[in-house]
Amino acid sequence: MDPFDCFNDSHLLHYQYIFNIFQHYHGRVKHFDIRSPEEYRLIHLPLSVLIPFEILVPKVTLSDISKITDTTKLRRQCIVISFSLSYLPQAEILRKILLRNKCKEIHMLRDVEEFMLNYPFLIDGPRVKEYPNEIIPNFLYLGSEEQAHNPHIIQNLKITHIVNATKNGANKFSNLKYCKVTVVDQEDEKICRFFQKAYDFIESAMHENQLGANNVVMVHCALGVSRSATIVVMFLMRTFGLSLENAMKFLKKQRNKVEPNPGFLKQLEDFYENKFKFNKTYTGNQLKKLE
Template sequence: MSFLDQLKAKKKCLKSTVTNITHADGSQKQILLTKTGDEVLETSRVQLKSKTYGFIVDTKPDFVPACISDDFLYLGSQDAVTQENVQKYKFTDILSIGIETPPSDIDSNAIRTHYVACLDLPETCLEAIVRQSNQIICDVHERTGRILIHCNAGVSRSSTICIAYLILEHKMSFDVAFALVKSKRECIRPNDGFLKQLKQMDHSNGV
């Protein structure tokens, strides 16, 4: 038997194999593929019992905001937007960065809400975003109000806005501003593109 004939013979004797298929919604199915002659047949399909998701599930709500500056500037996740926190911390304003103010039980007539569009992508230009956000923050400060700044997780976008505010309005260096915000909320992590732009905002350069 020639080598080619041997390969053809082995091709017809391939072992069955089990393959897991993950769909866009995170659900998974397990299928058994069997080689029969020159055809590959799906001989069985099993829905996996384990609960799976196509995204990270936040199982630990983050309700407590961090006071960043002068008992008026607070940073948190969207979980911190609650009527309880509004009353406890005496918030007068909520600034939502890149995510609409989440539905909650807050009294919208008793607090001002603001929204600034911002994608959490390294290539997002911060100049206009920071200018708009700083104007809102400064206005709250002048009114002697208290503002909660949040995004989705309170890790990248909203922390970036807080750091930019300290650099541009309080004339801090990037290192000092970053260290201050991180000391108040340890989980912060602006994306690499944001970090690069924040470093360029050092008070010696401006924006």
């Protein structure tokens, strides 16, 4: 699949957003499944709680449909309501009940069966505490070194290419293609020296997909916060013509914890001001704005 096509598919983007919600709030998600018991038994996401659709009628209360008595704890949780499209009215009833109980973060996972087809490893794969975040559906992920060294994650996400943005971290898997970005997370580090190398590596994998390949790229540093985030922001800016502000806004929606250090942000600002031109001899304030 051409990664550019993914941004025209609202369903894929919706599923990606929910997948990333599960990673961000791992262990703090209350997940309600609004389907029939037969559909639920056939396939469902782990830790989801079945609420049979037939009991969701107007005027029903939270205590009528759930064993939850302490709504204070529920208000602090991220809530996901998953449902088949035929049960949308019942899902809306539950959403209104939760809103009446002052629950603030509620996400609607429509067409849950299709979501599970896109992420089958969440159901039958080895249990993974937290996956890297999906940035471009079925193509680009951002995460930590620990995740990049986890064979279950590599297998489940079908990773083929890795950008390793650590100083001394190992390229662990011999069957994968690697791009090493040897930098430390310091404000005076010139990470822009590696912009073209990293961009060409990711773009080449994307181009091969347009020709029929199934490449999947993961970018990581130690924690997936600063160095690797900078590389991903750079790629988004140049590939989609985004400003730094818009690229960061999009990335934070997928992975809230990203925070490139001020020095890296300055280099990204200069990269945008110079119309995404690569400059391997960058020395901080020596880049001139292009007319």
